[in-house]
């Protein structure tokens with residue numbers, strides 16, 4: 620292995636480690652937010668309403684899945700296109716410990732800042748319809764919501780370093796060697 624290959628291996632290894640750190644932080648914070656809502660959240664194994672087909676991830680997250688689930692990707696088939704390629708027949712996730720960031724906060728009350736056509740900043744909120752019953756999400760404290768933005772920025776920075784500026788995204792379904800059905 621020449622010096623260039625060695626440094627690439629080292630950089631990729633570092634990126635995977637930093638991605639795992641980010642996932643650990645996200646999981647800890649998502650658990651804290653979920654604990655604020657108790658029985659309101661209907662999320663459970665087998666509920667796969669947010670596991671839609673067509674999700675894409677940065678290459679750095681795709682690389683992590685490929686490293687952790689090489690055998691699955693080489694020999695198993697993707698779930699039919701009615702849902703995410705990684706769903707199993709019981710509505711579970713076949714890569715759950717290594718699922719992408721976007722899957723780790725689903726079901727929580729979400730908030731984000733958007734800009735109007737008048738260049739004003741407004742806060743928007745959303746929640747899965749199955750988890751809507753309870754205090755209106757507009758009345759929740761910020762700390763009871765997942766704020767979209769900061770983690771996305773960190774993930775984009777990690778991808779930029781991993782891809783040396785390349786920000787292309789990879790459809791989850793394309794990770795399977797055998798893409799039928």
Ligand code: SF4
Nearest residue numbers: 670703705706712722
């Ligand atoms: S990767 Fe797993 S958790 Fe994420 S959408 Fe697919 S099946 Fe659901």
